[in-house]
Amino acid sequence: MENKMSRRNFIGKSAVVGAAALLSNVPIISNAAKKAQAKTVVSGKTKVAIVGTGSRGTNMWGKTVINGYADMVEYVGLCDKNPGRLEAAKKYMGASCKTYIDFDTMLKECKPDILIVTTMDSTHDEFIIKGLNAGCNILTEKPMTTDEVKCQTILDAQKRSGKEVIVTFNYRYSPHRAKIWDLINSGEIGDVTSVDFHWYLDTSHGADYFRRWHRKREFGGSLWVHKASHHFDLLGWWLNSEPEEVFAYGNLEFYGKNGKQRGTNCRNCSHKDNCDFYWDVNKNDYYKMLYTDNERHDGYLRDGCVFKEDIDIFDKMCASIKYANGVQVAYSLTAYSPYEGYRIAFNGTKGRIDAWIQESNPTHDGEYDEIMVTRNFGKRNYIRVPQSEGHGGGDKLMHDKIWRNVTEDPFKQSANIRDGAFAILTGVAARRSCDSGKPVKIADLTDLVPKAKK
Numbered sequence: 001m002e003n004k005m006s007r008r009n010f011i012g013k014s015a016v017v018g019a020a021a022l023l024s025n026v027p028i029i030s031n032a033a034k035k036a037q038a039k040t041v042v043s044g045k046t047k048v049a050i051v052g053t054g055s056r057g058t059n060m061w062g063k064t065v066i067n068g069y070a071d072m073v074e075y076v077g078l079c080d081k082n083p084g085r086l087e088a089a090k091k092y093m094g095a096s097c098k099t100y101i102d103f104d105t106m107l108k109e110c111k112p113d114i115l116i117v118t119t120m121d122s123t124h125d126e127f128i129i130k131g132l133n134a135g136c137n138i139l140t141e142k143p144m145t146t147d148e149v150k151c152q153t154i155l156d157a158q159k160r161s162g163k164e165v166i167v168t169f170n171y172r173y174s175p176h177r178a179k180i181w182d183l184i185n186s187g188e189i190g191d192v193t194s195v196d197f198h199w200y201l202d203t204s205h206g207a208d209y210f211r212r213w214h215r216k217r218e219f220g221g222s223l224w225v226h227k228a229s230h231h232f233d234l235l236g237w238w239l240n241s242e243p244e245e246v247f248a249y250g251n252l253e254f255y256g257k258n259g260k261q262r263g264t265n266c267r268n269c270s271h272k273d274n275c276d277f278y279w280d281v282n283k284n285d286y287y288k289m290l291y292t293d294n295e296r297h298d299g300y301l302r303d304g305c306v307f308k309e310d311i312d313i314f315d316k317m318c319a320s321i322k323y324a325n326g327v328q329v330a331y332s333l334t335a336y337s338p339y340e341g342y343r344i345a346f347n348g349t350k351g352r353i354d355a356w357i358q359e360s361n362p363t364h365d366g367e368y369d370e371i372m373v374t375r376n377f378g379k380r381n382y383i384r385v386p387q388s389e390g391h392g393g394g395d396k397l398m399h400d401k402i403w404r405n406v407t408e409d410p411f412k413q414s415a416n417i418r419d420g421a422f423a424i425l426t427g428v429a430a431r432r433s434c435d436s437g438k439p440v441k442i443a444d445l446t447d448l449v450p451k452a453k454k
């Protein structure tokens with residue numbers, strides 16, 4: 001009910017009809033809400049501004065939206081603290097709006113209906129809160145924020161504003177994962193009682209987290225928050241429950257101080273001829289245009305050494321998580337695997353669902369992903385879900401839901417502020433448990449009390 005109310009507010013107070021597309025759980029727009037919209041419609045398009053014009057901002061939330069949804073969306077402002085990257089981003093996206101170094105000025109001048117937040121994780125709270133206070137609805141990239149104190153201030157600001165915060169958990173939208181949701185929720189294996197969930201980042205994509213700002217806890221909250229919050233969101237969504245308690249271990253034993261040799265960054269490194277992790281960032285025109293051409297403005301090195309001594313995040317992690325509905329989860333994340341992907345199994349009272357994805361070095365021809373359903377005392381069935389571009393076709397589905405008037409949400413894929421909060425709080429609890437050696441109750445972190453949804 002609380003959720004539905006906040007979604008209605010979003011429609012009622014939003015300046016343009018296009019914003020209604022964000023309200024995917026609300027099938028009917030009330031007459032009062034329609035009148036409120038009619039009064040404030042300016043251009044007929046949703047006015048959108050972005051803060052953070054790095055790779056996520058310029059592609060997923062920039063070029064893709066301008067190319068595919070220009071009839072619904074008008075970009076009114078772009079902001080980034082790096083002036084060179086900002087101008088390069090504007091050109092790359094094909095945007096014609098104004099650019100700003102100063103966020104407050106952008107908000108004041110552009111008055112966006114929706115603010116998209118795609119900055120470094122630890123800064124999301126500042127922009128979400130300022131945006132809410134200025135009357136914007138917010139689309140924020142995951143993780144919503146990086147610690148429990150910032151999380152509480154976002155929750156409070158959202159409540160005060162009556163505006164909506166959507167966390168763009170695109171992983172929910174892959175057809176393979178939606179099929180798993182469907183199988184669980186149609187009772188195929190009875191009640192789910194426990195889950196085995198193991199995620200592998202490879203020595204290319206996984207290593208990349210150790211090159212960039214993500215390598216420091218203070219910027220990305222560690223991979224428990226930056227990366228695993230995606231996985232914790234999936235668990236809460238599949239299981240229809242919020243997490244109650246977490247116990248975890250973590251260690252850094254491959255990257256960082258563990259390397260035998262190191263430099264500052266790959267381009268200037270004396271070990272480039274004998275390092276498995278040597279990477280020439282300038283071979284990628286897009287990265288060169290966005291990052292290395294603009295290093296002089298902020299000193300940010302996109303190709304930092306994965307063996308830098310200042311790396312303070314874990315590269316192997318495991319956790320036991322108990323959910324409010326009694327489900328127990330055994331989770332792990334490894335950041336130096338020879339292949340990228342995951343394995344998951346749901347144990348239920350009537351059977352078991354197994355699923356796996358291997359994104360690099362795939363074991364089959366890449367046309368489909370499989371799910372194996374085994375009934376107790378019964379047969380084993382294999383379900384094949386066709387693959388497509390962009391997280392299995394999920395990215396386009398999420399964009400259509402957000403920007404077009406797609407109101408159905410049969411798999412409950414829209415993620416609201418509460419979902420965003422529980423996803424990061426699971427990671428925060430795991431991080432705290434690694435530090436303290438003790439289990440952490442999620443209810444001790446903010447004023448949110450975990451609930452089973454069904």
Ligand SMILES: NC(=O)c1ccc[n+]([C@@H]2O[C@H](COP(=O)([O-])OP(=O)(O)OC[C@H]3O[C@@H](n4cnc5c(N)ncnc54)[C@H](O)[C@@H]3O)[C@@H](O)[C@H]2O)c1
Binds near residue numbers: 085117123168
């Ligand atoms: N959903 C997904 O699958 C997914 C994938 C990649 C990234 N992301 C998220 O998107 C966000 C951006 O990631 P990215 O890969 O684009 O990073 P990035 O480093 O390429 O871009 C971040 C941008 O924010 C700017 N910035 C940082 N602090 C700022 C501040 N205080 N004021 C103004 N600008 C500031 C930087 O200059 C940079 O241009 C992160 O939160 C990340 O977790 C999500």
